[in-house]
Amino acid sequence: MEDTEIIKLYWNRSENAIAETAKKYGKYCHSIAMRIVRDEEDAKECVNDTWMRAWNAIPPGRPEKLAAFLGKISRNLALDRCKSRTAQKRETGQVECLCEELEECLVSPDSVEGQLEEMLLTECINRFLEVLPASHRVIFVLRYWHVYSVQEIADRFGMSKSKVASILFRVRKSLKKYLEKEGVLL
Amino acid sequence: MISEKLLYVLADVDEKWVKEAEKAYKAGILPAQGKASVQRDDREQKNGSPYGMRKRSNYAKYLVAAACIAMMGGIGWYACRNYLAAGDPSQQGGQEIAELSSRQDGQDPAGVSSQSEEAAEKETGNINVMTEEPFVEVSALLADNGGNVTELAMHMDGIQIGGYRALYENAPAVSKEVLRENRGASLEGNEGWYLVSGHRDLQYLIHDAGEEVNLWKFGYFQSKEYPYREVLETVYGIRSSDDILSVSAVAVQIDNTDAGKKVQAEVGKQVITDREDIRQLYEVLCGMTCYGSDRWDLIDTGAADDSRKKMLQAVRFSRDLTIELADGNIVDSLNYTGIGGMFYEFGGIAYNPLSEAEQEKIDRIFEMERSGKEFVDWSGEEVQTDTQTDVTGQKNGTAGTVIGTETEGMEIESSLATEDIPVDESTYHEAHRYSDEVEEVQYAISQAMMAGELPYVTESAIRENPVRVEVRVNTQDEALLEKLKAFDPSGDILKIVYSEGGFAIQDYAKEKYTKSTYAILE
Numbered sequence: 001m002e003d004t005e006i007i008k009l010y011w012n013r014s015e016n017a018i019a020e021t022a023k024k025y026g027k028y029c030h031s032i033a034m035r036i037v038r039d040e041e042d043a044k045e046c047v048n049d050t051w052m053r054a055w056n057a058i059p060p061g062r063p064e065k066l067a068a069f070l071g072k073i074s075r076n077l078a079l080d081r082c083k084s085r086t087a088q089k090r091e092t093g094q095v096e097c098l099c100e101e102l103e104e105c106l107v108s109p110d111s112v113e114g115q116l117e118e119m120l121l122t123e124c125i126n127r128f129l130e131v132l133p134a135s136h137r138v139i140f141v142l143r144y145w146h147v148y149s150v151q152e153i154a155d156r157f158g159m160s161k162s163k164v165a166s167i168l169f170r171v172r173k174s175l176k177k178y179l180e181k182e183g184v185l186l
Numbered sequence: 187m188i189s190e191k192l193l194y195v196l197a198d199v200d201e202k203w204v205k206e207a208e209k210a211y212k213a214g215i216l217p218a219q220g221k222a223s224v225q226r227d228d229r230e231q232k233n234g235s236p237y238g239m240r241k242r243s244n245y246a247k248y249l250v251a252a253a254c255i256a257m258m259g260g261i262g263w264y265a266c267r268n269y270l271a272a273g274d275p276s277q278q279g280g281q282e283i284a285e286l287s288s289r290q291d292g293q294d295p296a297g298v299s300s301q302s303e304e305a306a307e308k309e310t311g312n313i314n315v316m317t318e319e320p321f322v323e324v325s326a327l328l329a330d331n332g333g334n335v336t337e338l339a340m341h342m343d344g345i346q347i348g349g350y351r352a353l354y355e356n357a358p359a360v361s362k363e364v365l366r367e368n369r370g371a372s373l374e375g376n377e378g379w380y381l382v383s384g385h386r387d388l389q390y391l392i393h394d395a396g397e398e399v400n401l402w403k404f405g406y407f408q409s410k411e412y413p414y415r416e417v418l419e420t421v422y423g424i425r426s427s428d429d430i431l432s433v434s435a436v437a438v439q440i441d442n443t444d445a446g447k448k449v450q451a452e453v454g455k456q457v458i459t460d461r462e463d464i465r466q467l468y469e470v471l472c473g474m475t476c477y478g479s480d481r482w483d484l485i486d487t488g489a490a491d492d493s494r495k496k497m498l499q500a501v502r503f504s505r506d507l508t509i510e511l512a513d514g515n516i517v518d519s520l521n522y523t524g525i526g527g528m529f530y531e532f533g534g535i536a537y538n539p540l541s542e543a544e545q546e547k548i549d550r551i552f553e554m555e556r557s558g559k560e561f562v563d564w565s566g567e568e569v570q571t572d573t574q575t576d577v578t579g580q581k582n583g584t585a586g587t588v589i590g591t592e593t594e595g596m597e598i599e600s601s602l603a604t605e606d607i608p609v610d611e612s613t614y615h616e617a618h619r620y621s622d623e624v625e626e627v628q629y630a631i632s633q634a635m636m637a638g639e640l641p642y643v644t645e646s647a648i649r650e651n652p653v654r655v656e657v658r659v660n661t662q663d664e665a666l667l668e669k670l671k672a673f674d675p676s677g678d679i680l681k682i683v684y685s686e687g688g689f690a691i692q693d694y695a696k697e698k699y700t701k702s703t704y705a706i707l708e
């Protein structure tokens with residue numbers, strides 16, 4: 001079924017909307033969640049929550065690209081779940097690990113969160129990604145959007161782990177410089 | 187936490203990047219070019235074709251081949267034309283390739299300058315005036331101005347220059363619009379290849395293929411060996427030492443430990459402006475032969491050795507050069523190692539080892555003073571300070587105190603050992619240089635333990651006292667202990683600690699002299 005038709009089902013509050021969404025994007029969302037939470041049960045719950053979020057968001061929302069919309073929800077839900085799981089176990093988890101890495105992009109990690117304008121930040125990051133060499137961009141997005149581990153990325157592209165880590169390091173440093181230049185103080 | 191917020195904000199990045207990464211991961215191939223790959227991928231997806239990297243690389247292959255053929259023809263034609271026009275072959279050095287970058291005599295590498303422009307340049311000596319192009323510093327085109335472009339580059343492409351195929355590395359650059367605005371003269375016969383605005387050298391080129399515009403940095407000639415003079419003249423436009431304004435040298439960042447950074451700081455930055463030094467350096471560079479890339483087997487930086495002292499020594503005797511040219515360009519690819527007595531570049535671009543006389547010149551220019559054949563005495567006051575703060579040395583007054591007291595010709599091993607090892611009760615003993623006897627006893631006992639010959643020995647180590655090997659045992663059986671004592675025929679080294687219930691220490695060596703034992707309750 002086409003995305004527009006699925007969205008129409010949501011707008012008509014038809015329960016088939018969720019069934020059709022699950023049919024078309026279930027595997028996609030599951031793979032995103034699974035990669036982050038690394039647990040079948042947690043991944044399934046993330047995916048179910050994704051359908052629920054979508055149900056609550058459409059209407060009034062009318063996402064232009066349903067796949068991206070759902071993928072984003074799954075990713076963030078999985079990160080949330082990962083975070084809460086780590087907090088319970090009181091150990092360093094995936095999210096903390098990523099956050100630690102991303103701290104290198106910040107001018108001051110202690111800045112007030114309210115200062116951030118998400119839209120502005122997203123635009124900046126998109127512009128930054130635009131000028132990055134494609135290979136670096138791919139590695140950056142795989143790490144911080146898809147949450148692949150450095151080892152997974154290295155294995156996939158036949159690179160050494162240190163090479164991937166070094167590319168990520170440089171990109172993070174460049175992002176920091178770029179954000180500073182653009183006046184986005186994090 | 188802000189970084190967490192950033193992580194969540196990253197979820198909102200443009201979907202095309204997410205898709206691009208996903209496709210690359212599925213295909214297991216990293217894209218070779220800039221953002222245009224995304225658009226192309228989208229198009230290919232619409233056509234039902236799979237991830238288009240392989241397809242694109244085929245396309246690129248033909249494009250490059252066509253460009254090479256066209257360029258060869260163009261260069262040949264241009265070189266012949268200038269050869270005949272100049273009427274003085276000696277000026278050209280018989281090198282077609284040299285025509286490409288001869289700024290000094292006003293000839294244009296791309297064959298775009300008119301005769302009047304050349305005349306204008308001769309009059310003013312200003313290339314910017316001649317070309318009527320603004321001179322653009324390449325750093326302004328790099329995505330990360332502070333970064334090392336060579337390290338960032340991952341993809342290569344080649345064009346034919348004279349008799350060589352020159353390989354260029356894709357340099358991370360600013361947007362394609364900015365690159366396009368800063369295109370200089372086109373490379374005749376090579377559609378889409380441009381110099382950087384205001385430049386006459388071939389170090390950086392801009393390739394404009396419509397959808398994709400990229401910046402490329404010269405890497406090397408694809409040849410088993412070639413004279414480096416060709417590169418200096420053709421690519422960098424250096425035709426005499428007068429073209430070099432200055433040479434800056436710092437230690438190569440091959441060791442980022444605290445100790446490594448300390449050595450880098452000690453080496454500092456040296457700026458060479460002495461004309462005679464520059465002339466000598468230029469002469470040595472001109473005489474070098476390059477053996478291409480990925481030839482680490484020919485490069486001896488001294489850093490391949492695992493030991494810390496060798497690594498730090500490699501840092502101390504290394505130089506990362508930045509050559510500032512009279513035309514405003516910067517050449518930053520060369521490194522020098524005094525250990526191997528050779529120049530090299532990252533990527534394993536190897537040059538021949540210098541002759542003794544040449545190395546002497548270069549070492550003198552880079553102020554690599556040596557005492558002894560290989561090692562420099564750089565212990566000085568700092569090491570003395572280390573010695574003074576070395577608890578063990580003061581406490582024991584034994585072998586450990588030799589640290590930092592030797593001077594001429596001393597191996598730097600011991601002083602280095604104290605630099606990055608924290609003074610800690612459990613680890614400080616590692617900072618010592620032990621006597622061969624002590625090490626031999628420790629080694630022999632360790633080997634026997636691993637072979638299961640000493641099951642009653644639970645631990646063996648050199649601890650606070652660097653002239654003793656402390657062995658912990660769980661038996662008091664005399665026969666077994668005799669077997670252990672046999673590892674120390676001199677009886678000066680072994681110290682046995684009994685660890686059953688409370689434990690007792692038997693300093694075998696001490697016992698030998700005092701004939702007494704003592705016990706300490708834990």
